[in-house]
Amino acid sequence: MEISDTLNPKQREAVLHTEGPLLILAGAGSGKTRVLTHRIACLIEEKGVNPWNILAITFTNKAAGEMRERVDSLVKSGAGSVWVSTFHSLCVRILRRFIEYLGYENNFSIYDADDQKTLMKQVIKKLNLDPKQYRERPMMSIISSAKNELIDTETFRKKSGGDWKLGKAADVYEAYQAELKKNNALDFDDLIFKTVDLFRVNAEVLDYYRERFRYIMVDEYQDTNTAQFELIALLAGKYGNLCVVGDDDQSIYKFRGADIGNILNFEETFPGTKVIKLEQNYRSTAHILDAANAVICNNKGRKQKTLWTANEDGPLVMFRQYGQAYEEAEGIVRDMLAQGRNLRDFAVLYRTNAQSRLLEEKCISYNIPYRLVGGVNFYQRREIKDILCYLKTIANGRDDLAVQRIINVPKRGIGASSIGKVMEWAGRQETSFYEGCVHAASIPGMGKAAGKIQGFVSQIQDFARRNQAWELGIRQEEDVPQNRRYGLEGLIRDILEETGYRSELQAEGEEEAKARLENIDELINKAASYCAENEEPSLNGFLEEVSLVADVDRMDDSQDRVTLMTLHSAKGLEFPVVYLSGMEDGLFPSSMSIMSDDPTDIEEERRLCYVGITRARERLTMTAARMRMSKGETRYSKVSRFVEEIPGDLVDTMSPGARANANASSNARYEEKKFDGRQFKPQTVVGGRTPGFGKEFTIQKASALEYGAGDRVRHGRFGDGTVQSVTDGARDFEVAVEFDRFGVKKMFASIAKLEKL
DNA sequence: CGTGGCATAGTTTTT
């Protein structure tokens, strides 16, 4: 085959350079996946490398799946032996095989964020720390960063020096790790950390994988953290055939420990590195690309490169500012409808998951099918977690968290005090909670509860026996519906029926139960397809698969639907038409990053904006709202600084006439809530490069107000009322007024323009 | 032992 036919010179160079360290700086839409897949094909077909010796690491399972598919279609045979995987699944596979060297059992559980939180809460309680002062989240993030930096408990303790607060954190870290180990469980960060640990303590295992993975490729390299870096460096330490692909401008996971230094310093770390820049963009129109470049060039400390394209100019970038956030959502939905394209062409992106709600509501009211990526995770739903905890208990009885979650679900009359007694006993015996349940009868003071616990234990044992029989390939004789082979599907069904989970669910209400049972059905389908797709399906394998899914992995693009998702989830994807919603200072960039004294925080937001812009192929629309509800109160925002960074001649701000139209039509539906847009004419216009929008909405805070609590005032729309309170906020005075006809309203003084009577 | 009501905290982003 002619591998290089469809590639440009730079791409071809990257594909053919197969030996030694290679850094590919690939701008957005520059065809990096094509380079990677062709490179794999080249290794196999031109250089005669055994596919078995190739490892490609991606960020999400979705990306891995796509790469696998493309390699399959490119390579005649053997492509199946190429190991394409995410960091996390790679590590799980390695650990399942060798973790016993680290003192864990190979049926370990994987804890997600919820599990971590529960465990952390227990730890804080156990250490008798004030839960007001030591909250789970901050503690988790301290520990997570430590693990991402490969700092173990011992080093952490040393580094804490005499610092009291850090010493406490060290206590928590130690206790948390001990608890995980006791439960034979690893959290997400551990998966990487422990694999590095394994490689460091066991030279044989390391060498085995070094021999195995002679050619390594890493996608999205800009988002690797120290632990992941070390993992790769160890693996590539013998043959040195390491090819990383990334774009420093698209590094958006600093909060998760990603170290942009990994890509910026790659050349120094790996002497003899060949650097290839891919700067031609094949994805977007020139206008979109110019806008992206205009935004990102405000960042300092980036590798110099300029994306260019041979594509046509395309339409201008659109910007629209609405009054209320729901008008913004409606505006987007109507705009999509007006274009008359396939719904799958559209993506609406936003900074925070909370923003999806309004968009969903509007999609529903306009009858537009949508697909929501992220948000409340399927696997976080109560009923799904319940069933998964049954499965986890069956797979790994040492997972106390799982056992404790389900021991009284459905209700078995095992209450908090009985559970407490078992916990106490297990603690004294230095054994697991489940083991405590097994010996419930011999625990003093258990009373009637002992029998109930026994019942639970024998149920679990029964399930475990069936599962073991299935895993060993023995056909289950009894309880087989027709001639279907017993498997995970059957196991979940049995759990549902035999524990009484289904009947309890049905007892509690029609609608609710129906929805939950549908979710469980979806889980059963998942289990069935897992079993069908895998050579050697196992309970642990299934649990892994469900715990390592990213939100985008569950994105189903088979149906013609609009996609709603966060900017983070959108990384690596592309759509013909993209809306960037909520372009407001304080939301995007987030107020956290604005307040931060670390200037690189805002740069990370800017990179996120760059990622968002470059998702669009043909048409990009940015939208903002002046008012948005958050935490129960209205927030007023000006247009995002990122919008201002785009030169005015690239932007189409809606003409005043068109805006009036849009408002008029949206009013029809929301008349009662509508707040006349004209009242929001700027009080003060502070000069901006781009006329028509930008800095127009700068509120001039008055030094004092002429009215106070108790005074009668008049409002342009709400009529007369009595001032209840005046709060002196940072940006403006906030006034609460009880209107005679409209009730109590809170408003900002400079906007409301209240007139004293 | 279970439930229902109230209080409080929380919003970045996720494998």
Added chain:
DNA sequence: CTATGCCACG
């Protein structure tokens, strides 16, 4: 505003 968590009561 909404989700979660805790406490008091039945």
